[in-house]
Amino acid sequence: MYKLLIRPLFFLFDPEKIHHFTFSLVRFLCKVPGVTSIFKSLYTVNHKSLERQLFDLHFKNPVGLAAGFDKNAVLYNELANFGFGFIEIGTVTPKGQVGNPKKRLFRLKDDKGIINRMGFNNKGLEAAIHQLKKNRGQLIIGGNIGKNTQTKPEDYTKDYLECFNGLHPYVDYFVLNVSCPNVSSHAKLNDKDYLLELISEVQAANKTFAKQKPIVLKIAPDLNTSQLDEIIDLVKETNLDGVIASNTSVDRTGLKASEERLTEIGNGGLSGQPIKEKSTRVIQYLSEKSNKAFPIIGVGGIHSAKDALEKIEAGADLVQIYTGFIYEGPKLIKQINKAIIKKANQ
Template identity: 70%
Template sequence: MYKSLIRPVLFKFDPEEVHHFTFSMLKNFGFITRVFLPKPIEDKRLEREVFGLKFKNPVGLAAGFDKNAVLFNELADLGFGFVEIGTVTPKAQAGNPKKRLFRLIEDGGIINRMGFNNDGLQAAIEKLKGNKEKIIIGGNIGKNTDTSPENYTEDYLQCFEGLHPYVDYFVLNVSCPNVGSHAKLEDVDYLRELITAVKEINLTKTVQKPVLLKIAPDLNHRQLDEIVDLIAETEIDGVIVSNTSVNREGLKTPPEVLEQIGNGGLSGKPIRERSTAMIKYISDKSNKAFPIIGVGGIHSAKDAMEKLDAGASLVQLYTGFIYEGPELINDINKELLKRAGRLTR
């Protein structure tokens, strides 16, 4: 129903306007989804225990959709096993100038240069106080655009402190191509400094929350080796593979259209293979030493199985959710149950 009736209408309008419209509909008329969409699948065989947390199923929503922690209760009703809010920054910021969100329909992709637009830490905290505890919530945190390099870590620490009572795990977003000083954020020495500072605060808490690193799909093997070594050294809890890409190779969208769109992070089908290859490389290189959340180009149950087979413990949707609709969550969980049935026979 979504792909045949709803998506053709939504795709006639500006992507960012559609995003806000969809938000409003889910927030104010969420009961409609329970009438027109299949009931979410709930089955004990779908449960996963990863970095000390029990997920009701392994299909999550990636950061960037519910930036301000407005919709996590409604998203839980669609069947997600977990929702990652953010990216949250200490201060509210408008992000980059519009137009900044573009569909690549021929490629099944999206290019965005949103620039961490969000309502800020305090607004997110207020929304999270309304948590009905239906779902595991991750907190994706970053720095403000106008923060000077010597204060980057302080921005992350401020968000970590503020969100700690309200989220179940944290993601250090150091790989978004749409923020300033991107190079420093992926420098291994700086990452070591950042992770160490976050861990020190985490250890002062009565309950320590899992901390993950989100990395870009454009890293080479040498850089991935450094990430694997860094995770082993700092003993953080896992990694998310991967963020959006600046690579434009192999796209069906004409070069002149891409030039008109300009810079931004590419997500969706075009990065599926790269993301999956990275998951396998990291999983093999580390000998499965830590959990991986696989994200990037999941538009079908088959795509999700590829990520899980490559070494991911959990998967996240974003662009696939926009293109394929909420039914994709059930499709993936149905395939997992088929596998579970085969294994128990």
């Protein structure tokens, strides 16, 4: 039904506008008596073989929603009804910001991809905290944090710390987003010396809390092997809890979309099917080269159960979807979980 009726209708409209409309629709439907139960019965799968113990957290299943979808933590309670094991909110910045000028979100239908240059648009830390206080405790919540666009380089770490300290009581794990191609001073955020400083400061803040929260790093899919070796060394050196592989890509190689279309769209991060193999290779390299030294959350181009299993076989402990959720619909979560159960019972 989704791919036959709903998606063709939604794809007639501007991607960002339909995103906000969908949020309103889901929120409205979940207020209708009985609809929440219907969603859960349609999409939720519960099975012992789906459960994961990672970062000292118990995940009821390994399929999550990546950051960027519920930026302001306004729909995670309703999205829990679609069978996710965890949801990552954000990217959250200390102050609310409008992000980059519109139009900034583009579908590549033939490629089953999306290009975005949103620019960390969100309502800010206090708004996210306000929404997270409504948490019904249905699943694990991750907090993806970043810096404000106007923040000076010498104050980047302060931004991360402000978000970390503010969200600490309300999320189960943290993601340091240093790999989004749509923010200023992207180079500094990928400098190893700066990452050492940032991670050390955040971990020091973590130790001031009675209960420490896991911290993972989200990396780009475009890193070469020497850069990935640096990531492995960085995780070892700082005792980071894990890595998310990967963020969006700036590479446009092999797309079906015409050069004219890509020129019209301009810069931005590419997600969806076109980055599937690239992100899987990153996962496999990190897993094999580190001898499975740390957990990996695999994300990038998961549009089927087969895609998810490939990520897991490559070394991912958990997986996340975003663009696949938009193209394939909520049934994808159930398909992945059922495939994992089947694989476990073979």
